Amino acid sequence: MNRSTLSLGGAVAVLAVLTAAASLTGGDDSVAAPKGEVKTLPVQRSTVVCPAPSPSEFATTVYTSFTPPTTGSGDGGEAGSAQLVPTAGKATPLAPLKATGKAATATTENPDAPALIGTADGPLAPGWAVQQTTVVDSGPGRGLLGTSCVTPDSEFWFPGASTAAGRQDYLHLVDPDEAPAVVDIELYGKDGLLKASSGDGITVPGKGAKPVLLSTLVADKAADLTVHVVVRSGRVGAAVQATDTSLGTDWLPPAAEPATSLVMPGIPADATSVHLVAYATGTDDADLTLKLATATGLISPAGHETMHVKAGMTATADLGDITKGEPGSLVIGSSDVHTPVPVVAGLRITRGKGTKQELAFLPATPAIGARATVADNRDKGTTVALMAVGKDTSVKVTSAPGPSGGTSVSKTVIVKANSTLSVQPAPPSGSSGGYAVTVEKLSGGTLYASRMLALPLGGVPMFTIQPMPDDRGMVEVPQAGSDIAILDK
Structure with a gap:
């Protein structure tokens, strides 16, 4: 009797899962979908984390949030939300989005500004991008810091960090979930793994952040390090804030996964x-x-x-x-x-000479499968670099308006095979202030891209470079249909 009851219960559970899957993909419950068939659908929820910005009293930080329009992400009446929430205590959400295709911004000059956790759902989730841009106009950390807020994961690589004299590198870890995350930090120098005094089993509080000064983990003063972040439990977002007393400061983004090319x-x-x-x-x-x-x-x-x-x-x-x-x-x-x-x-990468130098980091970057977006751009300060591998590649570059409104402007360019094309996007018409740029691959070879934002100040060529990986706004979902015959098995 017990065996029969369990068997029937299991079958009903399986049937419920299959029915739910069919509803998710738009399948018809009355007819099973062909075996192996999949649909490409917009994601329904996105999560990012933004590290705490510069602690300098001379820093101004702008957060820009943007979701490009996506076919099939909603019928125009579907509700959705996208907002950033501070990790420290309860506060009003920052830069809430109201619709796709138009950026929202928020600004802070608070040196104690916390890390942020961002969530987007419904039609605002596919391709949601958040940019954190900080200008430090004086002091030892002067410079332009830019980072695209990071999708939480279980592993990160950072080639280019340092514990040398004159460098101060902080690894920022942010946990978007309720439960604490446990993280191991490995540092590799020219002779291999450095013995870390306290890099294992670091706890990041749930819905919280933890900055780790790399020079406190090891005694070695290494000019060039590769940082490997491995999450034992949970998930985190990670980024390295690097400050050089001679060359300025910027965020070191995570590199693409290990590969042979x-x-x-x-x-x-x-x-x-x-x-x-x-x-x-x-x-x-x-x-x-x-x-x-x-x-x-x-x-x-x-x-x-x-x-x-x-x-x-x-x-x-x-x-x-x-x-x-x-x-x-x-x-x-x-x-x-x-x-x-x-x-x-x-x-x-360094630009400028003498005391008027500024640095930025450019890690190996994943290819763009369909589309990539960088949220914060400025008139005459933005340059998009496009690189095509294998074949000539057709690319659509779109500038979308910021909070002031306006009309999007698009142009299509051809990137020759195995070459680099530099593009300065035209700002959206009738718009002022920051705007978003979206790159879409239309046809051709393998496409890679990055965005340089240049905001010179006082003779210093301040700049930052953000990689533009695929936004993963679409996901393949296997179709499933209910099969009543399963109850007889």
Whole structure:
């Protein structure tokens, strides 16, 4: 009797799951969908976290929230919400969105401004992007800091961090969930794993944040480090805030996952110094090839055609002013076609000279499958770099209005195979202030992109670069139909 009851209960539960799946995908309960058939649907909920901005008394931070219009995300009457909530205590949500296609902003000058947790649902969820931009106009941390708020995950790589004298790097960890998260932090230098005194089992409070000063974890003063963040339980968002007493400050974003080929799109034309940091994640050494994708194609940078990275160690290369006055992208491949070794990599880029220098970071960037958005852009200050691999690629670049209103402006460009195209988007018509830029791949090869925001101040070429990975606004959902025959099994 008990066996029959359990069997029937299990069958009913399975039937309920199948029926729910059919409802989610728009399937017809009366007819089972063909085996293996899937639908591509807009995501229904998105979560991001923004680290606490600069603690400087001279800092002004702007948060910009934006969701591009998505076909099939709603009928126009469907309710949705997208807002940012401080981790510390109860407060009014920041930059709430009311509709797709128009950005919302919020500004703070509070040096104690907390980290934020953002959620978007319904038609505002697919492709939701949040940008945090901070200007520090004086003091030791002066500079422009920009970061696209991060999707929580269980693992992050940061090639390009440092514990050297003159550098102060904080790893910011934010937990979006109610339960605490437990995190391990590993630091890899030129000789391998550094012995950390307190990098294991760090607890990040639920709905809270924890900044970790990297120099407090190890005694070594390492100029170049690769930081590996591994979450034991829960999930976090992570970003590194790097401050250099000579070169300024910026956020170091997470790098693309370890791979045997990587692209860092969008090295500025006027870069005075480009510093490459790479780490081999496998058990074997990595022999890499370095190529620069210029406006006319791939070239091998003289003196830096190859790079050897020992297993489990961080290697560096000073590429100097590699772009020579025109924008480019660094393409890393493997010289061993039979047993290529995965690596993570990133660039530290400097513009300016002498006491008028500023730095920014450009990690290896995931490709854009369909669409990518960066939320905060300024007239005459925004440059989008597009790099195509394999084939000529057709790309649509759209500027969408900010809070002041206006009309979106789009243009379609062709990026030649294995080259870099620099685009300065036209601001939306009838709009003033910040605006959002969306890049859509229409056809062609594999597309990579980044955005440089330049806000010069007092003779310092302040700038920041944000990678533009795919926004993952659409998801493949297997169709399922109810099958009453399951009750007979």
